[in-house]
Amino acid sequence: MGSKKVNNEHEVTVRFRMIRNCMFLSGLSVFAQLYLFQPMLSDLCRSFSITPAESSLAVSASTVGMAVGLLFLAFKADGISREKLMGASLILSSVLTIASAFIDSYSFLLVFNLLKGIVLAGVSAVALAYLSEEVDTSKIGLAISLYLSGNTLGGMSGRVAATLVSGYGGWQLATLVIGIVSLALGAIFCWKIPAGRNFSASMVSIGEKMRQMRSLLTQTTFISMYVIAALSMGIFVSVYNYLSFLLESPAFGLPYHLVAMIFMMYVAGIIGSVVAGVLSDRFGPEVLLQGALLLMGVGMSLLLVMKLWAIVLGLGILTFAFFSTHTLASRIVSMHAQHLKSSATSIYWLFYYAGSSLIGSLTGIVLVNSGWFSLMEVLLALLFCALIVSSLFIFKYRLYEKSKVYSHRRYGNNDVRSRN
Template identity: 50%
Template sequence: MNGSSAKASTTVTPTINKAARGSVRFRRIKNSIFLSGLSVFAQLYLFQPVLPLLCKEFGVTPAHSSWAVSASTMGMAAGLFIFSFKADAIPRKHLMGFAMLASAVLTLLSVFIHQFELLIAVNFVKGALLSGVTAVALAYLSEEVDGASLGLAISLYLSGNAIGGMAGRIVVMLIAGWADWRWAAAFIGTSSLILGLFFIKRLPASKHFVALPVNVGQKWQQMSSFFRQPVMVLIYFAASLLMGCFVSVYNYTGFRLESPPFSLPHYVIAGIFLMYTIGVLGTMFAGRVSDRIPPAKLIRAFIPVMAAGLLLMLIPQLPGIAAGLGIFTFSFFATHTLASRLISQEAREGKSTATSLYWLFYYAGSSFIGTGTGVILTGWGWPLFIAALLGLVLAGGILVFRAGKPSRVV
């Protein structure tokens, strides 16, 4: 479906000699990319579980404290826009390796920051650096892994994202509760530095990509061609809405659980991030099933499930909130996996540009919706907060259903 303006591509993707499931190269690719997801998402959402602690230390509101997270995701969105022009001029492995190491250094530097505004600024730059991994990881997989194994490879990468997000949040919350959030940041920064070094050593260099000078005019034409493709546009905007909803849930559920009638201690609240395990299952399930069922058809089944999970979170008992959070998380990660694969499939050329735009919308939604819904929670309470999120899911579902119409799918 790409227009003629997208014909000038800087990537070369032959259909032969790609890494197949069971090969040594495939194993090294999937393991290394999995670890990159661990590092990126442990750092990106480092401050999400300690927002209540930031409120107390810096004297800010819940909505204001969420900028510690939103700044990182805004930086990610800004970096993805830049890399949508520059990524194809840099070897994939070099870009991802540098991004992992440099972001780990900034995470370690955040330990010594005592002004909230400076913390926000550092997190913005860190997010921009982390975008160097996100901008090309899916493009790298699409170029280097054969079609029969691509669904598995993508699902493993996104599982690394989920596990990194989960483990990072749990470890940070436990360390912050027992010691201080600065010790937690030091642990995540050190771990990410080690993962970055291992990644550089183990990830195979690209075989099906040639770095060439970027023609900015051609890139604008390429981006314009994607915005003329209905499926791409619909999935971009749906990703923005659904990701904003997802981040809102995990930003503010901790505030709900630490308040009456629950009044839970930090080490119990940390358990909510174990729900990311269910998200991993959603990713793996969607990745495997999408090798047999068209993603455009499969994705439509998960939106009503997301809405059902949110409704369960209105129940004023802990089992109801836990069940709702689990269902919501499973279906969100399944939807995200399928949307990622749709974008990769639709972009016959310029895959890094297409995926960078996807992630740009994804993290823009995370930043603005993730902070904006905090104002609703603070001003009007939990029920209206959930109602607002249901509206976002409904709007995202309409876009997904339109994108999933057979007549619109290649």
């Protein structure tokens, strides 16, 4: 009996380790591919003779595809094996990335990026669901944090690698290298990922799913968080989209290998997520969210100072504050969604990537026509809108809490009797 128990515990430990490592690899692959072209926008401008605003569509096409894929999978994902969907997504997306390295038409490149985003949604749509189903509750926090770390590290390492390799051999070589590495990661994932033991396919009718989503979009809490997600993500992506143009301009004249280092600031994002998560266990996430948005404003203000130290510091603060904002907003959505978590999360990601796509591209027009300072003024105005939404949400939330306390004091006993 003792040896059998030891063997079972060993099997559980090994299985957990395999799940943890595979999900970490999936995060690396997804976000390395999703934002592959962000650090190479200036290369695309030179290669295809396009403007910075047009070049940003290479990033937006992928994130639009991700939003479309997530919306579709909100209706279908619960009827498909989790690990098979994720494995197929990782392999097919890698093939699309490799193929895009040989494209000489910008229009076709955008089409491939759109398709790649749709395919990558297969991982993001079910990753957290797979972890919650297959990992023991005592270890799920560790597993999720490692998966999210893989997302952030994938985004960071992909951007840094793309900048360095493209500086040496052009954007095609960088795309090919990241596609091959992602294919290898996908192959390891498919080989090692344990089959789900607790998944049972279930399908919610489209009509029911639509009713769930409609009910969420009529509630102030969710609308507020969705708008904040769209605005904050759009601001964040816009800064990272176009900052390399500023740093490579005569004002700074930095070489490509130093420009690549700006993406190391994602480490500040990892810290921001952890700090926000810890503090939100002790304090109200609603107030912390407003503080994170204000901190984003501090970072953005420093980006107006044309000194390298100020830009580096401002970017670090902005990155820390954005990931804190994202962590807090997604937590608020999860806290209030109750039995509609799947639908609420799907809509959150839809707004998140829609903000990335629309704002990230449209602000490029401001940069081309009016320059860096006008771009930052527009982004600060969008941040001010997010702060207003946050303030209105906190005001209404506090009124709701006070009304609950009042109702409980006045009618609590009657309510208990009526329920009995």
